Amino acid sequence: MPLGAGVRLGLYEITSPLGASGMGEVYRARDTRLDRTVAIKVLPPHLAASPERCQRFEREAKAISALTSPRAGPALRDRDRGGA
DSSP, rough: OOOTOOOOOOOOOEEEEEEEEEEEEEEEEEHHHHHEEEEEEEOHHHHHTOOHHHHHHOOOOOOOHHHTTBBBOOOOOOSSOOOO
């Protein structure tokens, strides 16, 4: 289910969609606590319920967090979204 501008996910406020893949949708968002722009990937509920898909998502997050580039920020995790 696409998220619109202004939707809040915890500390993050969606500003616009960036793209979609087989693993979910990616959004540009604003970190309201640190006042910075971030990208958020949201898994659809049927994938979030799959232990294998969650493991793949974890591997992806670890790979991203290993990047050291001024254009790549840290990968953060917020799993307690109740399907979001």
